Amino acid sequence: MNEFELIFDKESPALLGEEIKIKIISNYENGYEYKFFIGYPCDRRWSWVTLKDFSISKECEWKPESIGSYMIMVNIQDSSGKVTSIRSEFRIIDDIEVSNKEEGKEVNSNNMKLIKDVIIDKTSLTLGEKINLDVLTSEEEIILYRFWIRGSQGWEPLRDYTTENKFTYTTNKAMDGEILIECKRPSSSNNVDDFTTVKFKVNEKPKIEVTSFECLTDKLLIGEELVFKVGVNLESSRTILYKFLRVDKNGKTTCIQDYSTKSNISFYEKEKGKYKLLCYVRDIFSNKPYDDRAAMIYYVKPYEEIKIRSFSSELSSPQLCGNTVAFKTKVQGGNEVLYRYIVEGTVAEDTGYIRSKIFNWETKSEGEYKIKVLVKDMSYTGEYEDIKEIIFNVDKKGEKPVNILDITASKTRGCIKGEPINLKVKAEGGTELKYSFIVYKDGKEKERSKYGAMNWVNFTPEESGEYEVEVRILDKYSLRDYDAHEYLFVKVKDYQEAEIDYVLLSQNEFYLVGDTIEIETIAQNTKNVLLRYITKINGHEVEDTGYIKSKTLKVKPKCPGKYTFEIYAKNVLCKDEFDTKKEAIIYVNEATPVTNTRITLNSDIIIEGKETTFEVSSEGGKEVCYEFYIMEKGNWVRVQAYSRKNYYTFFPFAPGDYKILVLSKSYYKKVNYEDYAYLEFEVKEEVCQGTV
Template identity: 70%
Template sequence: MSELLITFDKESPSLVDEKINIKVMPEESEVECKFLEGAPGERNLTWKPIQDFSDKKECQWRPRKSGDYMIMVQYKDKNSKKIKNTKISYQIKGIEEKDVLENNNKNNKLIKDIIIDKTSLVIGDKINLEVLASEDEEILLYRFWVKGKQGWEPLKDYSIENKLTYTTTKAEDGEILIECKRPSSKENVDDFTTVIFKVKEQPIIEINTFECLSENLLINEELIFKVGVNCDNSRTILYKFLRMDSNGRINCVQDYSTKNIISISEKQKGEYKLLCYVRDIFSNKQYDDRACMIYSVKAYDEIKIRKFSSDSNSPQVEGSNILFKSSVIGGKEILYRYIVEGPVAEDTGYIRSRNFNWETKIEGDYKIILKVKDISFDGDYEDIRELNFKIDKKGEKPVKITDITASKTRGCIKNEPINIKVKAEGGTELKYSFVVYKNGKEKERSNYGITNWVNFTPEESGEYEVEIRVIDKYSSKEYDCHDFIFFKVRDYEEAEIDYVLLSPKEIYLVGDIIELETIVQNTKNILLRYVTKINGHEVEDTGFIESKRLRLKPKCSGKYTFEIYAKNILCNEEYDIKKELSLYVHEAIPVSNTKIIIRNNNIIANNEVTFDVSSEGGKEVCYEFYIMEKGNWVRVQSYSRKNYYTFLPFSTGNYRILVLSKSYYKKINYEDYTLLEFEVKA
């Protein structure tokens, strides 16, 4: 139960027979009050009740004679018999002193007005108010109170400062009491007033998006998660992330911060949980909303066999060598196993080669089986394919294509001829045929002939596929062997990046100029686009521009990646070619050349000696000091910006001092250190 404050609606002194309202603050206190009048007598005050104990915090008083009065309020808790009281003096003048009193009241009005910037606020807003005093007063003292649960709570004691800034922390109707007095006044308060304000809760924060931005969730790969809330940028929202592994162990990935994007790398496969807590920076709650994401991390992408083929068609003759090729996606370290089932069986076991050379020995029907798996997989296989092959009795050497060459495979332009040549062996007399496909549909073909080359002139832009077929003169098959070559034909000469030149530096620091120059062919018709990423996050995209140079000044450290896209001005696709370049920008050069200097070389027991430390490089370099005394190292000064240490040796002997140094922002034990031995003499 805190002390109550007695207030009057009229300033003291007042007139006889005037009605005066007496009120106690705070009004909402759970107490019963009794009001008493201390009327002046011959020797002492005579106490007379004005209003008996009740819940009312206000009463009306009408003094009948002039004099110096004392108003007392007795108060107690409803469920208690213990009574406290508070008193305040009040002066009453006679009717004949009315004019003088009015002038005095006018003169006693010290507070002219209160200027307040706003009275309707939300939690976290600040109230700024200024007290305007009467122009007749030069120096006044001001005191400020705020209404709390236990009554009026002090904000600022009497001072000449007439301004107050108050930060709201609760949603409630509030009130601030301003008291004023002259420095020479013997009264506790000469004038006072109050201002009322309302504080509302901030709009409820809700997480509306929680997503993983990484396509593949693999071990030792960067996993990026992003959280979105239903608030605009006018509010400062803090995010906290906790990660839980499959064993229930929890670690804090990020404590409350304004960053809503985090990066995690898992070292083991399994199922994980990521919890996100969000709250307003001014919220008094532990969190305003939370969400949980469950994600599974794999050791590698699923293994799939895209293609399993041979360089020769079935059938072939015994004694021939057939090369089987496979194309597999996924996995980290893929193993291949080739099994031949037939008259003569073979099994390579799991090997690392994706090619298998099969030397046929006996005619018959065979099945060639390909099994693949990752080296970490415990089972028999993760994917399997089969090919049937027939081996005939040995005849002549089988037909094979040994080489295909083209005058160009990249930068093909319509209406420009492309020369294709093929080399083949085997058989008795070989013939060649060329079939042209566009977008999967046959456009033209040449009949079998002895010419092993062709000039192919694409008349339209698009993707072309040329099939080369080779057949022996006496063969009854459609072809003995075949192969394909692919072309992408454009209406224009596509862009080609020859080099990306980078300003030569061994170490790039924050603030250094990074300049890239791209060397391209057909320069006038080429547009370039530069995309800059810092630690995997895109920070700038120039769009396609004519400039072949990019110049920037890094403001923060990290891994800078530059993606350079080039395209001809006639290109309708996103780009013709892309190249990527990465470099690291450091906050500062490493700390080095740490040295210890003794201010006084003659070190005597019980006398202080100071060691100064200096170093080169680094940023906001910190130092930590250790002293070895009698064979034991003792840390005597933890990491700080203080670059000296004063030591008071109590005994003689040989000592050693060790100083560790590092940049303040580095999360390592040290970057550099130095040792010094010294002797303490008697």
């Protein structure tokens, strides 16, 4: 048994005019006081009348004066003053209704039972589902229907009396629910002629959990697009919303995406450092702030990691004393790369960090030397980011050394499989030079020409990929493998790469909503080039044409904002995502800026105690709003907030000098103002005229 229970000496429904005894049954004998109330529905709420004030008595008598549905409530107060409540429904009917029911008669009486049945489509639901009720009555005449739901404070109204007998209720929390249906005839003077209840149960949805949170971008760099994706366990069967918050290194939190069905997010970082990305997920029908969340720490670097790709000398070791040897460094990554060359040996040298990738070293003394190159980005605070070294020997001074002056190729870009590439070498020094060409692919030697007098070669790649051609030069009387060598890198494809020369835009200087934006792409080898246009508005992708043949794109913007057009080009044979990419950015405005704001007066003289009206006009803008300020005694006071109202009526209480300031802007603009105007005026003292 509950701690307190409310019972009646008669069962509901009871007959009108009968006296009903109400009693509290509890486990406690002493220490409590009881207050009895009777409630009846009135104007979409319960109206309460006290039957018996606080006392130690657990009983109360009630004699209803009219038929209808009632709520009996008892407030229970303990010795500390704490009050709890218990409630119970009770219905009062006329004896005519009882006699008709017992005799099985169907009489058109104002007191007979009206509700025949209530059809409910489901009684067990999942949170967010709807319940559909259809109330069937025993009469064909017009009946009024009212609906209530049981809440924490008793019956709460859902819909007041109407002739509509159907009702739909959307569940918004897990609960054991109950809906009260009341009906009456329009001619009835009663609040309720008949009522019934239906019960249902709302179950929680399966819990949503984040199962994956990953970064889809390989290199997290400043200015590069960062893409993150979130996966949940129920995204295929539920409508899931995602919200992303970014926390920077200073702890500032920025909302990148409010709740949306988009589970992936992309953005750019402008500064290096450690960041945190938070993702909140929830069901679209969830009444919680979020159902689950996940966090990711990511680090953004200012540039791609610096690596020395090659470090070589133009002249082979050994060389003669007094010669100048050039050392070349090729690196990848970094923004502003600095080079430091250190010579360790008989005569030491240290260049310090310089910008040159070539180091010309003059051999001043014979011996064995170690040549080091240290590289780092200008922004890097450490000693170096990568290092390589070469052992080089210097002999006594002799004849002029062999030196490669230049290597030229018929093409190094846009090379196609099966098309020959001509290489030509220019060198100096020695007595009689011989040339050899070695071709490497993926680090493996593919072909080699023997040393000969020809300083050129035709190289025809049979496969696509990256090739490395080594040019070696040997003096006729040299005993070395080579006296000088140089490398040339060639990238070969199965097709001619698509290349965008120009992206032509309309000549408009100012774009408005509704204007046509026309983009034309000028690309080489047009017949075999496919183009893909991706349109973004304020960073959100709105259209992707996929790869098409058309070289033009026409867009008629429907909303203002930053329009970004990404144009991807590729050859029809390209297996990669694209060959080349370009981007165009256009800003579209809702309307022209608000300009030429003016204030006019409806009278030439302003008198104390007499109202005057200031009218404002402006040019441009859309749905222009105005805000008014008055300066009185050196203080500005806002007298009318932003609205479409373009006038302000001023009632001066004292004479003096005043100023009025008007700020104007288009309604949609998220700015304090676009234009303003102000006017100085004087309020003159009212002159009292007497009579003689």
